[in-house]
Amino acid sequence: MALFQLDNIQKxxxxxxxxxxxxxxxxxxxxKGALTxxxxxxxxxxxxxxxxxxGLQETTEGTIRFEDxxxxxxxxxxxxxxxxxxxxxxxxxxxxxxxxxxxxxLELMLDTAELKWSKEKRRSRIKETLExxxxxxxxxSQPENLSGGEKQRVAIARSIIHExxxxxxxxxxxxxxxxxxxxxxxxxxxxxxxxxxxxxxxxHDEDVLQYADRTVEMKDGKII
Amino acid sequence: MKMAWKEMMKYKMRYIILGSxxxxxxxxxxxxxxxxxxxxxxxxxxxxxxxxxTFYMEESAEESYNFSSLSDSQINExxxxxDNATFFSIQMGEFNDSEEQKHSLAYVSASDDQHFPAVEQGxxxxxxxxxxxxxxxxxxxxxxxxDEDLTVAGFVEQEKxxxxxxxxxxSDDYSSMYDTDTFQLAFSTESDAAVDELSAFSNDEFxxxxxxxxxxxxxxxxxxxxxxxxxxxxxAIFFYMINVQKLGTFGILKAVGVKTxxxxxxxxxxxxxxTVISLLLASGISELFNIFAPSGMPFHLTLDMILYSxxxxxxxxxVGATLSGIQIKKVEPMQAINQGGA
Ligand SMILES: Nc1ncnc2c1ncn2[C@@H]1O[C@H](COP(=O)(O)OP(=O)(O)OP(=O)(O)O)[C@@H](O)[C@H]1O
Ligand SMILES: [Mg+2]
Numbered sequence: 001m002a003l004f005q006l007d008n009i010q011k012x013x014x015x016x017x018x019x020x021x022x023x024x025x026x027x028x029x030x031x032k033g034a035l036t037x038x039x040x041x042x043x044x045x046x047x048x049x050x051x052x053x054x055g056l057q058e059t060t061e062g063t064i065r066f067e068d069x070x071x072x073x074x075x076x077x078x079x080x081x082x083x084x085x086x087x088x089x090x091x092x093x094x095x096x097x098x099x100x101x102x103x104x105x106l107e108l109m110l111d112t113a114e115l116k117w118s119k120e121k122r123r124s125r126i127k128e129t130l131e132x133x134x135x136x137x138x139x140x141s142q143p144e145n146l147s148g149g150e151k152q153r154v155a156i157a158r159s160i161i162h163e164x165x166x167x168x169x170x171x172x173x174x175x176x177x178x179x180x181x182x183x184x185x186x187x188x189x190x191x192x193x194x195x196x197x198x199x200x201x202x203x204h205d206e207d208v209l210q211y212a213d214r215t216v217e218m219k220d221g222k223i224i
Numbered sequence: 225m226k227m228a229w230k231e232m233m234k235y236k237m238r239y240i241i242l243g244s245x246x247x248x249x250x251x252x253x254x255x256x257x258x259x260x261x262x263x264x265x266x267x268x269x270x271x272x273x274x275x276x277x278t279f280y281m282e283e284s285a286e287e288s289y290n291f292s293s294l295s296d297s298q299i300n301e302x303x304x305x306x307d308n309a310t311f312f313s314i315q316m317g318e319f320n321d322s323e324e325q326k327h328s329l330a331y332v333s334a335s336d337d338q339h340f341p342a343v344e345q346g347x348x349x350x351x352x353x354x355x356x357x358x359x360x361x362x363x364x365x366x367x368x369x370x371d372e373d374l375t376v377a378g379f380v381e382q383e384k385x386x387x388x389x390x391x392x393x394x395s396d397d398y399s400s401m402y403d404t405d406t407f408q409l410a411f412s413t414e415s416d417a418a419v420d421e422l423s424a425f426s427n428d429e430f431x432x433x434x435x436x437x438x439x440x441x442x443x444x445x446x447x448x449x450x451x452x453x454x455x456x457x458x459x460a461i462f463f464y465m466i467n468v469q470k471l472g473t474f475g476i477l478k479a480v481g482v483k484t485x486x487x488x489x490x491x492x493x494x495x496x497x498x499t500v501i502s503l504l505l506a507s508g509i510s511e512l513f514n515i516f517a518p519s520g521m522p523f524h525l526t527l528d529m530i531l532y533s534x535x536x537x538x539x540x541x542x543v544g545a546t547l548s549g550i551q552i553k554k555v556e557p558m559q560a561i562n563q564g565g566a
């Protein structure tokens with residue numbers, strides 16, 4: 001059985017009296033530990049699908065299953081709990097919390113995931129994770145003092161610090177140059193293999209596809 | 225609430241501005257409260273110093289104590305319900321000191337010494353303020369209502385009526401000065417039973433029959449109420465503006481699974497920290513003022529009053545911040561994800 005399963009996902013946006021169907025009956029299964037890349041033309045519905053899968057916006061039709069839970073059938077509070085404990089997110093922008101240092105961003109995630117880790121485990125995980133993204137030396141920096149690439153690496157560290165089962169990433173390399181982009185991708189790939197994290201990642205970038213176990217292409221709201 | 229504190233440290237300036245406004249408003253509120261209480265002491269300490277009980281005056285006096293005159297049968301009826309009742313009268317008047325200087329005061333005379341100082345015939349006990357004006361024990365004073373002089377037998381702390389210092393005289397002297405053999409008012413601590421042809425008042429109700437008293441207190445209390453409303457609105461407006469700037473961050477925090485209540489707690493913690501610091505400063509300064517205010521200035525602030533208004537400020541801050549926090553509840557993760565940011 002797949003770890004994560006989308007079944008007949010449809011999404012319609014209403015603009016006043018007219019409405020527009022952005023996703024047309026999408027089925028997708030993600031195998032545990034695999035890195036799936038989602039590509040397609042701009043406007044084909046990739047981000048919409050990703051955020052629906054991640055429980056960040058509601059679907060008009062269809063069901064989403066994660067492990068033994070049907071996310072489309074449980075309450076918003078229960079979905080929030082799943083997000084906090086089992087999902088990680090990397091967005092196109094880093095979206096760090098502007099008033100927390102690099103280390104505090106990660107601590108906040110651990111608190112949010114309500115993990116019952118010992119102080120030592122927390123400390124060593126934060127150190128390991130920041131080292132793996134090459135940001136340990138910046139642990140006490142404020143986000144405003146980091147470059148775009150550094151912020152994105154902190155965002156990646158933040159997305160995996162609580163050892164999530166699923167990682168959702170929307171063009172995580174879009175704001176990076178090709179060298180940084182390769183670094184970030186091998187990082188995500190490495191962490192996914194090491195921690196057995198299932199990744200769903202939107203990308204435009206041909207170079208990024210080589211890191212994926214599987215590539216899914218979208219066109220006009222459908223998987224082709 | 226580590227996040228709350230971090231955020232305040234990062235954006236010190238906004239919170240210092242909010243804090244100083246709250247400080248100024250709470251200082252103003254405490255000052256006016258102190259003034260209101262000081263004025264009420266200055267106006268009616270005589271009554272405020274009495275224990276809780278029931279005041280009786282003639283119904284036909286229509287709440288003006290100086291038109292009241294209890295008849296023998298009315299006095300007996302009051303004694304029937306409480307044989308420990310005190311009867312007393314108050315008259316605004318004046319006296320001349322040994323240098324023929326005129327002073328105005330309120331003459332008070334009572335049937336016994338349960339609630340007022342005991343005073344012998346031919347003597348007068350004066351409010352402390354006369355000692356500050358230079359009168360001393362043993363001085364003799366005279367007035368136009370009688371040929372007999374009165375000897376100052378002592379002074380008492382803070383006894384005022386209708387903004388005048390009080391002089392206690394014996395009922396014999398009072399009878400001869402005002403040509404009456406009865407009292408205006410009865411006071412009982414034991415009974416509040418209705419008596420025919422007499423109207424009964426609680427202490428507060430009686431205070432409000434003093435014409436200047438209710439007018440003063442009402443206007444000052446209006447100002448205080450406005451200050452509370454203003455401070456509540458300030459909290460709401462300030463947190464609204466601060467929150468609007470943070471909506472993106474809040475949306476992201478929600479996206480990664482932070483509970484909405486955690487975000488509210490962060491805001492409440494900030495409101496609490498700001499309010500408590502502002503209140504501590506404001507209370508400290510007004511307490512200092514209380515101690516060092518010139519004695520002629522009617523300013524009187526009690527610890528109770530500070531505690532009550534602090535509690536009111538915290539409650540109002542909570543309501544104001546919470547109202548403005550409705551936007552936190554509304555913000556959707558998607559709005560934040562689609563916007564730029566740190
Ligand atoms: N909240 C919304 N309301 C209305 N229309 C929306 C909304 N979100 C997305 N859309 C529309 O849905 C379509 C797909 O958008 P989506 O962001 O999923 O595309 P995408 O494949 O991620 O494109 P890109 O590669 O440019 O990021 C677009 O036409 C967009 O305008
Ligand atoms: Mg997109």
